[in-house]
Amino acid sequence: MNQPLFTQFLDLACGAFLLAAVMVLWFRELSAIVRVFALQGVALAGIGVLLGIRQHHWVLVGVAVGIGALRAGLLPYLMRRALERSGQQRESEPLVNVAASLLLAAVLTLLAYASAQPLVALEPGPAAEAIPVGFAVVLIGFFTLITRRRAVAQMVGFLLLDNGITAVALLATSGVPLILELGVSFDLLLAVLVLQLLALRIQAAFGGTDLDTMRELRD
DSSP states (O other): OOOHHHHHHHHHHHHHHHHHHHHHHHHHBBBHHHHHHHHHHHHHHHHHHHHHHTTTTTHHHHHHHHHHHHHIIIIHHHHHHHHHHTTTTTTOSSSHHHHHHHHHHHHHHHHOOOOHHHHHHHOOOOHHHHHHHHHHHHHHHHHHHHHHOOOHHHHHHHHHHHHHHHHHHHHSOOOOOHHHHHHHHHHHHHHHHHHHHHHHHHHHHOOOOHHHHHHHOOO
């Protein structure tokens, strides 16, 4: 793959990766949020595949396919099952409304681009110049985690944060060791299973996973 074509496809994958994170803040339907997260998993896998093909690093291509299977297939499937069992369809009123959330996402993206410039300057190139996208998704994931009320939406925020860290690792080091990625992926899968179980137990005990309701029960 020549340099201009690689740059175009990498920019497209990184743009879709960042856009998916922003769309999580836009949607209120929980099923739509899970679908957008699955699309982001496809974009993340695409970034890894492009880097692997460009460098003829076929292990990295295999790791990227595994990342796609986990983050665009298995994890969204588990979250859809949790939604079906809970019967919840929509995010309750978030701590920050949608319009303000989108504005703050733009600010966080600018902050990510500004703070990542020293890292980009170390080795300028298409991959390094895309690193701020990973930082922006980390910040947006953390923002989603602390401002959403439903357990599934918070779970997606946690996974966005992890996707951003994985993207930075791929773009900055041109791939992570297979055994390390497998370890992280299994930890991530275990975390989602535990969170899913906790959400179902909370749903059974309190009839919902709205944090405000639980605070009222505690008071």
